[in-house]
Amino acid sequence: MQALRSRSQDLVKFLNHLESFGFIRVIGSEKAETLRFGPAGELVLHNLRNEWLHSTTTYREMNVFPYHTDSESCTNSEHNYQDLKSAFSVAKFLSGDSPPFGIAYSRTTKERDNHDPLYPQRHVELKQIIFEKPQVSKQYFYRHLQQRKRWWRKFAADPGRFSFGDVIRISESSIAEEAQILVTFPWGVHEVEKVRYRGCEDLDNLPIEEQNDFTVLYDRKRSLPHVIESYFSLDYGVLTYMFDAYYERKSGRPVLKFHRKLSPYKYGFAAGSVSSAVAQELYDMSRMICLDLKKEGLGCLFPSPQEFGKKGLETQLAKHDALGICYTVVLNEGSLKSGLCGLYNRETTLQEQTHISKLPEYCSLIMKNY
Structure with missing residues (x-):
């Protein structure tokens, strides 16, 4: 070529x-x-x-x-x-x-x-x-x-x-x-x-x-x-x-701004660097959430145990942007106690806070809209 x-x-x-x-x-x-x-x-x-x-x-x-x-x-x-x-x-x-x-x-x-x-x-x-x-x-x-x-x-x-x-x-x-x-x-x-x-x-x-x-x-x-x-x-x-x-952000970071109906994966998962024990607990939580979203018919990318909770949060989000993932569920150590997580939006780069118990219903509603 x-x-x-x-x-x-x-x-x-x-x-x-x-x-x-x-x-x-x-x-x-x-x-x-x-x-x-x-x-x-x-x-x-x-x-x-x-x-x-x-x-x-x-x-x-x-x-x-x-x-x-x-x-x-x-x-x-x-x-x-x-x-x-x-x-x-x-x-x-x-x-x-x-x-x-x-x-x-x-x-x-x-x-x-x-x-x-x-x-x-x-x-x-x-x-x-x-x-x-x-x-x-x-x-x-x-x-x-x-x-x-x-x-x-x-x-x-x-x-x-x-x-x-x-x-x-x-x-x-x-x-x-x-x-x-x-x-x-x-x-x-x-x-x-x-x-x-x-x-x-x-x-x-x-x-x-x-x-x-x-x-x-x-x-x-x-x-x-x-x-x-x-x-x-x-x-x-x-x-x-x-x-x-x-598209490239001002930082030079590449993004695939797919329409949510075309995106290969609708949701991904990320957690910033934490201790090994906490990373494992968050990883188990993320897989449980991912399975719940998949049951709703939503395309999700399972988190990588080599990256999740071990690499920096921005590094993981950059990878998701490059893949065109619409939203990323962001967990942290506090999520284990409160059940709260962030939902990172690829378009706005902002996170909104929600409870993990509401994610399946809320995420399904987001994807129904064009």
């Missing part, structure tokens, strides 16, 4: 940080062939995919059904309606044979046209395909474009990085239009997602016998629906949010 690293000192710093903390490693020389995720990176990838599924299938004004195919496509824009036929049939049946409805579609693909050297050639593509009535399909396209930009901004440390490109006609002979959602970094402006209005051109180009499988009922007649789609690389999306999250 020497050619990539020579592009920007900021980029070098980001990539080194991500590699050293087990987030991601870019594989390739002149261009990224693939992105290899470490343990922390896998958790961020899992969280981003879940948020995409939530926004596309749960939090929607229509029925959208998840679907995954193992067949590997060779280009991002390539449609394989043969793969989609069974999913379309089920979606149509469950939606009463009438649009609108959609499919949230994932597959592994090879991208050959993207010129960003950090965009992986082989990646997981997440795609929404919406089947809509012709008379409202164009309106939906523009509304969907706004929804997708808001989605990217919702999880960003700097929402202003994300913007629209121009809506353009794909070709002179086509009614299809597309627009890009772009992200701006010091080393350039890059596409993170594409939204397309395709009309019914793709379905019209199918053989007649196959077109019948994709007809729907509206206005008391059977016809082909119009198609609106949006798609992005899950791998590149994770890398984008990692770059967006990177």
Whole structure:
């Protein structure tokens, strides 16, 4: 990756940080062939995919059904309606044979046209395909474009990085239009997602016998629906949010300011240097609290017995900041008697005091909010 690293000192710093903390490693020389995720990176990838599924299938004004195919496509824009036929049939049946409805579609693909050297050639593509009535399909396209930009901004440390490109006609002979959602970094402006209005051109180009499988009922007649789609690389999306999250405090200390829904670990544990006996008691207490939080479904990082209560508190908090941990439960010798602890906030660097018995309920409440 020497050619990539020579592009920007900021980029070098980001990539080194991500590699050293087990987030991601870019594989390739002149261009990224693939992105290899470490343990922390896998958790961020899992969280981003879940948020995409939530926004596309749960939090929607229509029925959208998840679907995954193992067949590997060779280009991002390539449609394989043969793969989609069974999913379309089920979606149509469950939606009463009438649009609108959609499919949230994932597959592994090879991208050959993207010129960003950090965009992986082989990646997981997440795609929404919406089947809509012709008379409202164009309106939906523009509304969907706004929804997708808001989605990217919702999880960003700097929402202003994300913007629209121009809506353009794909070709002179086509009614299809597309627009890009772009992200701006010091080393350039890059596409993170594409939204397309395709009309019914793709379905019209199918053989007649196959077109019948994709007809729907509206206005008391059977016809082909119009198609609106949006798609992005899950791998590149994770890398984008990692770059967006990177920040340095005035002291030069690196921080990953992940949105709490994307952070690999929501809570960590720390205690300043104390005697060996007290450190062991605090360590046992921290593990008990950690298990209670895990029972609430909260992602927590167990404390390290080599660091907890033995290294300085700032050293431990710096490590948690570098990992993007949202909150750190801070214990001290007084916690053993009073049951009180501090809850360090990565964003504000302040601690609020609370009782350990209230932590599971309070920490769950914090994570429910976006």
